[in-house]
Amino acid sequence: MKKAVVLLSGGVDSVTAMAIAMHEGYAVHALSFNYGQRHSIEIEKARRSAKAMGVAKHLVLTMDLASIGGSALTDSIPIPKNRDAAAGAHEIPVTYVPARNTIFLSCALAWAEVLHAYDIFIGVHAQDYSGYPDCRPEYLHAFEHMANLAIKAAVEGRGKIRIHAPLLNLGKADIIRRGIALGVDYSLTHSCYDPSPDGEACGRCDSCLFRRKGFLEAGLTDPIVYLST
């Protein structure tokens, strides 16, 4: 059985990407990060999804990205609420974490090298976050090219690293429909940037708003509870 490393935040996108990797027949090695995010509840939710979906292994890597700063997700910068996210789609929001996809993919590459795996899944998609350069196909191709020059097995031709971004051209509603078709239990997922101490979603941050809009457009009921309607 081929192994794949799947970046798993525990949100709708990464859990759906994980379901797709499993559907494609990979033994999934899920990789999550405890990076100093204020919404670290997502790690617990990632564990639950990984367990429920029967991954081969789930690794949570600790990394202090908060010390680099520059993001509302790790700094004390307030999380924007009730933003018209569609209107701001070409601006990078303060919740952007500098070079996060590059750092996470690099760690996935390291684990892939140890596992002798060559397939890495990431749940990025261009539509919702068109302001993030590191969600675009040209970025992902450049990362893949670099990765194939970075590790010995690839350089020696024993395998070729492939970065899979199966959600790249899907909107949120399509992603949710795809996940439902694959049996994803979205009640186990977490999306909110600013949850309550008990882990309840605020309902008003960009991530909550995108999620709610996605379920609405898909004509489906979001199974999680929001503090604010």
Next chain:
Amino acid sequence: MKKAVVLLSGGVDSVTAMAIAMHEGYAVHALSFNYGQRHSIEIEKARRSAKAMGVAKHLVLTMDLASIGGSALTDSIPIPKNRDAAAGAHEIPVTYVPARNTIFLSCALAWAEVLHAYDIFIGVHAQDYSGYPDCRPEYLHAFEHMANLAIKAAVEGRGKIRIHAPLLNLGKADIIRRGIALGVDYSLTHSCYDPSPDGEACGRCDSCLFRRKGFLEAGLTDPIVYLST
């Protein structure tokens, strides 16, 4: 004054690369990693070099690479001693840490983005470690290309990330000569993979052997003390 991020392990190579960055007029932002290495004494040594050389800032990032495994530097795999390193130059030693340069450069990129810096220095050199794919110029160029697609300032043309590897074509003796010419105090550096609890160098691991050979070939006295001659 232009800012640069310099990857600083506290060894001969990175301290020399840092001296070159300073000589070229950059305000140096040194980045070190506490990644679960058994020779974590190098972090303390990196702090001393950074302080002695008057860097603008020194950041030590904590990251649990030991949980990924696959290296004698983070696992309980024994560190090879008295190896004929020259003979094994085309084999990757067990002290290799999977994708480490990619992970470290990615974090440097994140910090550069926060600092509005575009220059990243890394002290890799091809001669001693010809078995490491991620020390080769083609790898460094591919990383640079990817980096310029990853961050907004580069994509929007406000600056272009440059990966500087000023030691790339130098041997260890040349590196040491260059550092001495720039006033580097090598008594503050640390190279050993397997130091004593007091931080004394073993004298017999690959890193100690390369260092000693370098000082010998340069006709200079290594100012640090070794446990074994």
